Amino acid sequence: MxxxxxxxxxxxxxxxxxxxxxxxxxxxxxxxxxxxxxxxxxxxxxxxxxxxxxxxxxxxxxxxxxxxxxxxxxxxxxxxxxxxxxxxxxxxxxxxxxxTIMPALSVAENLFINRQGKTLISWSKLRKQSAELLEPFGVDVDVTKPAAELTVEQRQLVEIARALSVGAxxxxxxxxxxxxxxxxxxxxxxxxxxxxxxxxxxxxxxxxxxxxxxxxxxxxxxxxxxxxxxxxxxxxxxxxxxxxxxGEPGGLSVPGAADRPSIGDKSTVALNLRDLSGDSFDSINIEVRKGEVIGLAGSASSGKHQLAETVYGLRKASSGVIEVDGRKLKPGSVLDALKNGIGCVPRDRHHQGLVLGLSIAENAAMTVMDKLGPAGTVPPKQLAQVGSKAIESYDIVTSGPDQPVSDLSGGNQQKVVMARALASDPKVLVLINPTAGVDVKSKESLLGVVDRVARTGAAVIVVSDEPDDMRVCDRVLVMFHGEVAHEFGRDWTEQDLVAAIEGVTEK
Structure with missing residues (x-):
């Protein structure tokens, strides 16, 4: 060294x-x-x-x-x-x-943006050059289509191809x-x-x-x-x-489900999904009990993200029922999900979880604005208190509650999203990629919050590709092609989990 x-x-x-x-x-x-x-x-x-x-x-x-x-x-x-x-x-x-891909422009336009020259553009030549540029990367897409239709993987390859074509x-x-x-x-x-x-x-x-x-x-x-x-x-x-x-010895310390009391069948069901079907999943039946942490694992095409977003109302189910404490939720309504006690950390904090131009306090208070003052008003003192509580409770490194969240590091931004989701003391917490893009200590902190919330009696769903995130779960459900293909208790191994995700084990 x-x-x-x-x-x-x-x-x-x-x-x-x-x-x-x-x-x-x-x-x-x-x-x-x-x-x-x-x-x-x-x-x-x-x-x-x-x-x-x-x-x-x-x-x-x-x-x-x-x-x-x-x-x-x-x-x-x-x-x-x-x-x-x-x-x-x-x-x-x-x-x-x-x-940095511009979704409204075509793939070809993104590849040659700012490089078309000052003369008239030959679109046929541009399309031909674009297809030739992407061919070595195995990006099989119609270069005339909007870049918004690309997957995350395809967008990255388009950006790499664009950089190499300039000479970098x-x-x-x-x-x-x-x-x-x-x-x-x-x-x-x-x-x-x-x-x-x-x-x-x-x-x-x-x-x-x-x-x-x-x-x-x-x-x-x-x-x-x-x-x-x-x-x-x-x-x-x-x-x-x-x-x-x-700067500290000991490596990564992730909370484990084994440290919490077991959740028995007698515990009250907090969230009930019955015959739920929707975008990329079909006939899902899951009960999550109070104090229980359920993990949803699977590939990007498994339907796990879509299922979680449907529970929170970001997507509308095509059939089936979502119940919280026995009360049926209105399909596709985030407002109804919030009103009935569901909190959520969405998978894209930049576009779904935060308003980057607003302060820590304003972001953390979004789910409880109607409770801070009469007739929809928000007294500055109460707003500042929510921000200060979030900073203290989630160890957010900042100059204060008035600091814009755009100034924070990724891990601290994610803590603000978690603070917002928990500000209303939800009965059910849905976490989608909760530790994506955060450092090891922020990961420890965020997973510690999951453990703490479960101990208070809330039901939690954790959707992640990270095995470390699954260790806090009482059960891990592996989804494959839109169905729950396998279920693990607390004693799963990473080898078994990966095998189930890749579809090489039997149900």
């Missing part, structure tokens, strides 16, 4: 390097004399807790903002001037967790697997390896540490705006990596 940035071995070319980078926002030091050196043709992981400085470094490496001090080089040459956007695009591209050979992947299922992740890794063989270099940012060991050769750790270490992945154990990220 090395405590400073590794120097490239003799003869090794650096695809990208950032040295002695410092960046401040007012009194906040976002990067403090940090550095990273990425060898040509490697996949280099950058990891750290939310707020460690990873996103700020990405913005410096992509020329979106200038560092206060330090230098960035590509293949040994100084980075272009900040105003030379074309020069930056030829050197580096970033595929962000939040896609250094690609930053920012949480690329956060919304992908297992097979899609493996396909992404296969393409990464193939591109590395052809000379493409990656900086890979992920909170899923097992992925670092699968696809990366080198790892750099940031913590509290400082560089902590850079080392070969093969020389760094998982516990050592987590310790470096957190």
């Amino acid at each position: 090395m405590s400073s940035v590794t120097q490239a071995a003799a003869g090794d070319q650096l695809a990208a390097a950032a040295r002695n980078i410092t960046k401040r926002y007012g009194r906040t030091v976002a990067l403090n004399e940090v550095g990273i050196e990425i060898r040509d043709g490697e996949s280099h992981a950058l990891v750290g807790r939310n707020g460690a400085g990873k996103s700020t470094l990405v913005s410096v490496l992509t020329g979106l903002q200038a560092a206060d001090s330090g230098e960035v080089t590509f293949y040994g040459k100084p980075s272009p001037a900040l105003s030379d956007r074309e020069g930056w695009r030829r050197n580096v591209a970033c595929v962000y967790q939040r896609s 050979k250094f690609i930053i992947l920012d949480e690329p697997t956060a919304q992908l299922d297992g097979p899609a992740i493996e396909r992404l890794f296969e393409r990464m390896r193939a591109l590395q063989d052809s000379g493409i270099t990656f900086m890979f940012i992920s909170h899923h540490l097992e992925e670092i060991y699968e696809v990366c050769q080198t790892v750099t750790v940031f913590r509290d705006a400082k560089h902590i270490l850079t080392a070969p992945v093969a020389d760094l154990g998982r516990t050592e990596l987590v310790d470096a990220m957190t």
